[in-house]
Amino acid sequence: MRVSLDEEGVVLGARDDEVLDVLFDGRRIWSFRGSKAAERVAGSWRVPWPHDLRGFLHGVALVTVRDASGGVLAEAELRFGDGDGRVAVTDPQGLPLTIDPGGRLVTTFDASDAEQLRPLVDAIETVLAKLTGLGLDAFPAYGTLLGAVRDGKLIGHDNDADVAYLSRHTHPVDVIRESFRIQRLLHRDGLEISRYSGGAFKVTVRDSEGVPRGLDVFAGFLYDGRLVLLGEIFAPFEESWLRPLGTVDLEGRPLPAPAEPDRLLAAMYGPSWRVPDPTFKFETGEAIRHRLDMWFRGTRTYRNGWDRRYSTSRHRGPKRKPHELARILHRAEPQGTTVVDVGCGRGQDVVWLALRGHQVFGLDFSGNGYAHLRDRAAEEGWSVQLADLNLLELRHTLAWGARLARVDGPRALIARQLLNATTGRGRENLWRLARMTLGDGGRLYAEFLVAPPHGPPRRYVDPLVWDLDPALVESEAVAAGARVTRAETVELDEHERPCRTEDGAPAYSCRMVMEWARE
Amino acid sequence: MSDSQETNPRPFRSGLRRLYDPRGLGERLARLEAEVDELQQLNLRLAELTDVVQELLLPLARQDPDQAVELLERYREELGT
Numbered sequence: 001m002r003v004s005l006d007e008e009g010v011v012l013g014a015r016d017d018e019v020l021d022v023l024f025d026g027r028r029i030w031s032f033r034g035s036k037a038a039e040r041v042a043g044s045w046r047v048p049w050p051h052d053l054r055g056f057l058h059g060v061a062l063v064t065v066r067d068a069s070g071g072v073l074a075e076a077e078l079r080f081g082d083g084d085g086r087v088a089v090t091d092p093q094g095l096p097l098t099i100d101p102g103g104r105l106v107t108t109f110d111a112s113d114a115e116q117l118r119p120l121v122d123a124i125e126t127v128l129a130k131l132t133g134l135g136l137d138a139f140p141a142y143g144t145l146l147g148a149v150r151d152g153k154l155i156g157h158d159n160d161a162d163v164a165y166l167s168r169h170t171h172p173v174d175v176i177r178e179s180f181r182i183q184r185l186l187h188r189d190g191l192e193i194s195r196y197s198g199g200a201f202k203v204t205v206r207d208s209e210g211v212p213r214g215l216d217v218f219a220g221f222l223y224d225g226r227l228v229l230l231g232e233i234f235a236p237f238e239e240s241w242l243r244p245l246g247t248v249d250l251e252g253r254p255l256p257a258p259a260e261p262d263r264l265l266a267a268m269y270g271p272s273w274r275v276p277d278p279t280f281k282f283e284t285g286e287a288i289r290h291r292l293d294m295w296f297r298g299t300r301t302y303r304n305g306w307d308r309r310y311s312t313s314r315h316r317g318p319k320r321k322p323h324e325l326a327r328i329l330h331r332a333e334p335q336g337t338t339v340v341d342v343g344c345g346r347g348q349d350v351v352w353l354a355l356r357g358h359q360v361f362g363l364d365f366s367g368n369g370y371a372h373l374r375d376r377a378a379e380e381g382w383s384v385q386l387a388d389l390n391l392l393e394l395r396h397t398l399a400w401g402a403r404l405a406r407v408d409g410p411r412a413l414i415a416r417q418l419l420n421a422t423t424g425r426g427r428e429n430l431w432r433l434a435r436m437t438l439g440d441g442g443r444l445y446a447e448f449l450v451a452p453p454h455g456p457p458r459r460y461v462d463p464l465v466w467d468l469d470p471a472l473v474e475s476e477a478v479a480a481g482a483r484v485t486r487a488e489t490v491e492l493d494e495h496e497r498p499c500r501t502e503d504g505a506p507a508y509s510c511r512m513v514m515e516w517a518r519e
Numbered sequence: 520m521s522d523s524q525e526t527n528p529r530p531f532r533s534g535l536r537r538l539y540d541p542r543g544l545g546e547r548l549a550r551l552e553a554e555v556d557e558l559q560q561l562n563l564r565l566a567e568l569t570d571v572v573q574e575l576l577l578p579l580a581r582q583d584p585d586q587a588v589e590l591l592e593r594y595r596e597e598l599g600t
Contacts, residue, residue: 176566177573184597193599198563201599294559367600388600394567399595406588 003065003073007057007080009048010065012038019279020073023064028110029053029089030099031157031278050099059083068276095211100159101281107211110156114251116208117154121251123191123205123215124161128255130186131165131217137243138165139256141218141229142268148250149261150274157278160202160214164229166242167221172295175199179219180395186217195393198296199230227267230296234288235267299392301423303365305464310346310368317372322352323496325416325447325511330356332513333443337410340437342389342430343418345369354382359407363389363400391422397429401436411437413444417498417509420448420468431480438516444482448473449498450489450510458507462499470510482514 002013003020010022010032017035021028030050038045049057057080065074080087089097089105096111109117124140131138140148141164147155154161169175176198183193183201195201199219204212220229227237241263248257258264265273269280284292326349329339340361341350347370350362354377362370362384370386377384390396404411413434419427434444448468451457457467474484489510497507536545574594578587 172562173566173569176563177570180566180570183599187597187599195599198566291559294556295562298560298563365600388598390598390600393598394564395571395594396598398567398571399591399598402591403595 001067001073005063005065005074005076005078007078009046010074012045012047015045019068019277021066021068021278023066024061024087024089026062026064027096028098028157028278031101033279036279050103052103052105053089053099056089056097057081057087059085059087061087093210095209098157098159101279106159108157108159109154112207112209112211116211117213117251119207120161120205120213120215121154121253123203124163124250125253125255126189127163127186127191127203127215127217130189131163131182132256134182134185136165136167137245137256138163139245139258140164140248140250141264142216142232144250145248145257145261146265146269146273148248148255148257149265150276152249153251155276157276160216162216162218164218164220167219169221170223172198172221175219175221176296182217195390196297196300197230197292198299200296227264228292231292232282232284232288233267234291237263237267298423298425299390301392301426302421302464303390306366307368309462309464310366310371313346314368314371317376318346318348319495320348320351321495322349323416323447324490325349325414325445326352328511328513329353329412329414329443329445330358333358333412334410337412338407340404340411340413342391342413342415342433343421344386345417347373347386349414349416350384350386351377351382354384359383360385361404362386365390365392391426391429391433394429397433398436401433404433404437405439407437411442413437413442414446415444416447417449417465419446419473421465421498427476431476431482434482434514435480435516439481439518441518442516443485444477444514444516445511446473446514447509447511450508452491452506452508453489458505459502460499460507461502465498468510470512473510473512477512477514482516484512485515486513487511 001016001018004011012034015034015038017033019031019033022030030053032047034045034047037047060077060079063076063078064072066072091097091107095107097105098108098111100106124144128138139145140162142162143155143158144161144163147153147158167175167178169178179199179201183195186203187193192204193201194204201217203215203217205215207213218230220227222237222239225236226234228234241260242258244259245256246259247254248261330353335357338359339353340363342363344350344362344364347362350360351373354360360383364370365388367388374386377386389400415430419430438444449465450470451467460466470487474487477484487510489508492507492509496509501507575587575590578590
């Protein structure tokens with residue numbers, strides 16, 4: 001096939017289905033299929049550089065396009081922008097990055113040697129042993145099973161590991177409860193865990209270079225003659241294809257495996273699973289995705305977006321200036337009131353309120369936002385407790401509500417730009433938390449984006465926030481037992497707004513104070 | 520008396536719909552789908568509730584408030600992120 005290169009991307013003579021690798025200075029950076037990635041531009045088929053790669057394209061690189069057999073189809077020394085150095089697609093620690101099939105930059109396994117990956121393989125073994133010890137049939141799954149069966153190794157273009165277990169339960173409620181219990185037991189072994197859904201969670205393992213690697217743990221169960229396996233499978237399946245378990249080698253270690261791994265791999269990757277495909281992306285059928293969404297998911301909505309938004313500033317503090325809503329709370333509440341900042345984001349208000357004599361809880365579901373404050377708060381002796389609260393999980397809400405209800409003395413909640421950045425489930429749980437925390441009297445200070453007076457709703461540059469109708473908020477608050485004591489709409493300046501509007505017009509917020517009387 | 524507050528602002532469209540779908544199957548299907556979604560979403564909520572209750576019922580049954588508080592703290596710490 002005729003292929004050429006320029007500063008804008010790859011140009012193909014035809015739009016066929018072959019997988020092509022793109023290398024910068026001899027290292028694979030990205031793979032694509034022309035049939036999916038190419039666009040018709042001025043009479044040719046163009047594959048533009050992926051969005052996330054473009055930020056790295058400054059300087060010179062020898063760019064190569066290779067086919068699956070390693071044959072070079074095009075090669076050129078390209079100069080991007082006006083830099084003279086070599087293009088470096090690396091993270092801040094200098095670790096090589098690759099574009100994954102979803103278009104995101106990741107550190108793939110082929111950038112690491114076996115010694116670097118040893119902690120991850122250790123963790124796979126540990127987690128499988130733990131699950132087996134609980135009487136579950138556990139085995140490597142998805143890419144990890146595929147690599148083990150195909151080559152006995154982790155797949156070079158993969159970037160995380162997967163294990164699964166087959167539950168003895170057959171009802172989603174029991175499967176979810178079992179997953180909660182497993183999470184607790186692994187936590188007690190000192191593992192760092194983040195939950196994806198009712199049936200899956202991630203264990204974070206650091207490799208020997210300190211690169212965080214995800215080890216995903218998926219629940220599976222048999223349901224009406226089908227195998228349900230988070231997060232993608234809902235397929236007719238025989239129990240005997242899974243158990244009794246056999247074995248498979250991974251990086252020189254024998255691990256438990258499904259009785260007939262071929263069957264599971266075909267359900268996961270289709271009949272051509274034996275052919276390596278670095279562009280493979282799961283495309284779960286709509287009906288299956290919907291069923292799994294309804295049964296298990298909805299506890300992580302918008303989370304990845306917020307994690308990404310804060311990821312580049314994890315260790316850099318924001319301006320110390322508080323938001324107006326924190327000032328309003330401080331002026332109105334008695335000295336020494338315990339303040340709970342729900343959705344505290346980067347934590348400016350947490351610190352400002354603590355410095356004014358309040359005991360403050362800063363809670364958010366994205367720990368990246370307040371990561372910069374964790375050590376600082378302890379060093380400075382601020383009366384601040386920072387923690388994860390996921391309002392999309394009822395368990396989080398109930399456990400935190402019970403904790404906050406035990407705080408002595410007056411309490412107040414502050415929720416700035418939170419109601420307009422979460423789902424109906426998130427709002428429902430905020431009201432639940434408020435009622436538990438303030439049930440014996442107290443106020444919630446909320447602020448949320450609204451359409452301008454007499455104007456249509458705005459669109460924001462960052463889709464993580466949107467306008468909310470104050471009448472909806474008030475009706476929900478009243479239903480949760482509150483009384484609105486103050487509501488005003490204000491135009492926001494640059495410091496107060498969470499992001500710009502798409503058309504550059506001013507953004508507006510409603511500031512609403514709600515009061516719970518002693519029940 | 521009924522608490523139904525259905526209104527019919529578009530009689531022409533509604534008339535057409537009745538012509539093509541005299542038994543209202545489209546609407547009934549949409550309503551059924553919404554109801555199934557609602558029921559399926561109860562799985563997670565029920566599992567969460569059962570988990571909290573089961574973990575905390577034991578100290579309550581033993582009438583040991585200190586252990587209840589301790590368990591509650593541990594439960595919260597083990598929720599992960």
